[in-house]
Amino acid sequence: MNIITYGTFDTFHYGHLDLLSRAKSLGEKLVVGVSTDQFNTIKGKTCYFNFEKRVSWINQLKCVDVVLPENSWEQKKEDIKKYKIDMLVMGDDWRDKFDYLPCDVYYLNRTDLISSTEIRNILKKEV
Amino acid sequence: MNIITYGTFDTFHYGHLDLLSRAKSLGEKLVVGVSTDQFNTIKGKTCYFNFEKRVSWINQLKCVDVVLPENSWEQKKEDIKKYKIDMLVMGDDWRDKFDYLPCDVYYLNRTDLISSTEIRNILKKEV
Numbered sequence: 001m002n003i004i005t006y007g008t009f010d011t012f013h014y015g016h017l018d019l020l021s022r023a024k025s026l027g028e029k030l031v032v033g034v035s036t037d038q039f040n041t042i043k044g045k046t047c048y049f050n051f052e053k054r055v056s057w058i059n060q061l062k063c064v065d066v067v068l069p070e071n072s073w074e075q076k077k078e079d080i081k082k083y084k085i086d087m088l089v090m091g092d093d094w095r096d097k098f099d100y101l102p103c104d105v106y107y108l109n110r111t112d113l114i115s116s117t118e119i120r121n122i123l124k125k126e127v
Numbered sequence: 128m129n130i131i132t133y134g135t136f137d138t139f140h141y142g143h144l145d146l147l148s149r150a151k152s153l154g155e156k157l158v159v160g161v162s163t164d165q166f167n168t169i170k171g172k173t174c175y176f177n178f179e180k181r182v183s184w185i186n187q188l189k190c191v192d193v194v195l196p197e198n199s200w201e202q203k204k205e206d207i208k209k210y211k212i213d214m215l216v217m218g219d220d221w222r223d224k225f226d227y228l229p230c231d232v233y234y235l236n237r238t239d240l241i242s243s244t245e246i247r248n249i250l251k252k253e254v
Contacts, residue, residue, distance in 0.1 A: 012141040012182055014176075021187060049141075057141055060148060062187050 001027030001086045004079060004103075006070050008035045010047045012057040022108060023089040024063035031083050032058050041079035042072075076101055128154030128213045131206060131230075133197050135162045136200050137174045139184040150216040151190035157184050160197035165168060169199075203228055 005023045006021070009016050012021065024030040035043070037051045047054070058067050066083065079085065085103050092107035099105055132150050136143050151157040162170070162177045174181070178196065186195050193210065203225070206212065212230050219234035226232055 014139040015189060017139060017184055060144060060189050062189050108173060125165055 002029045002031065002084050003027040003087050003089055004031040004033065004076075004083065004085045005089045006033040006035065006076070008040065008045065008047060009054045009058060010049055011052070017061065019091070019108065020058075020061060021063045024116065026087060026089060026106060029065045029083075030062050030063055031066040031068065031079070033068050033072045033075075033079065034058055039071050129156045129211055129250065130154040130214050130216055130221065131158040131203075132216045133160040133162065133203070133212065133214045135167065135172065135174060136181045136185060137176055139181070144188065145187075146218070147188060148190045153214060153216060153233060156210075157190055157191045157194040158195065158206070158212065159191050160195050160202075161185055162197045166198050171225065241254065 003023050003026055005020070007016065007019075020030065020032065023080055034051065034055050035045075037047065040047055050051055055067055055069075059065055068079065076088070080088070080101060080103050087104040087106055088098055089106045089108060090098060095107045130150050130153055132147070134143070134146075147157065149160065161178065161182050162172075164174065167174055182194055182196075185191055195206065203215070207215070207228060207230050214231040214233055215225055215228055216233045216235060217225060217234055222234045
């Protein structure tokens with residue numbers, strides 16, 4: 001089964017790593033779309049690290065088979081066709097948003113995921 | 128060339144990832160010792176995540192060839208022999224501390240490394 005997920009992955013941390021390894025465990029091949037700096041601008045999102053740096057982290061993970069740039073909201077349909085995707089995996093803050101896509105859509109329970117806010121809180125407690 | 132490094136890798140982040148990929152780039156094989164919870168107790172260090180979890184992150188990195196538990200200060204000599212290590216790589220907050228070991232010792236410039244404190248500051252600024 002071929003899985004795809006999308007993200008920004010700024011200030012890469014174990015929350016991202018856990019999400020990606022859970023996504024991979026749902027199938028055999030994991031494709032990851034990393035949002036480009038241009039796409040982030042469209043979304044009104046500012047990243048600390050540029051696209052090249054964010055991609056370099058994702059490329060270092062065993063669970064990731066293909067990394068591609070995410071340039072627009074519309075490209076998901078093309079990616080699904082091109083990579084013969086069976087399932088899109090996203091955090092459930094996106095619930096219902098991608099139900100229109102021509103593949104299974106699996107929303108990971110956000111309570112199991114780790115957000116940057118939680119990590120900030122953990123790091124604050126660190127000795 | 129065989130490289131070894133040691134660390135705790137609590138709340139895994141891109142600073143750890145950058146350090147490990149830089150260590151790997153210095154040779155062909157990278158061995159990583161992850162401090163056990165018992166060893167952390169000896170060092171007076173408290174981790175947020177247990178050994179199994181911290182090891183699971185390191186195991187997911189392409190640049191890492193072997194992961195082993197670090198149980199004591201003394202085991203470095205044995206590891207160097209067992210894994211035919213040519214070079215120990217550590218952050219330069221450890222400068223001079225491991226010069227007695229029977230291999231090359233490379234202290235990575237800490238100004239190039241990213242500490243948990245810096246990441247905390249970056250996350251604080253995150254939108």
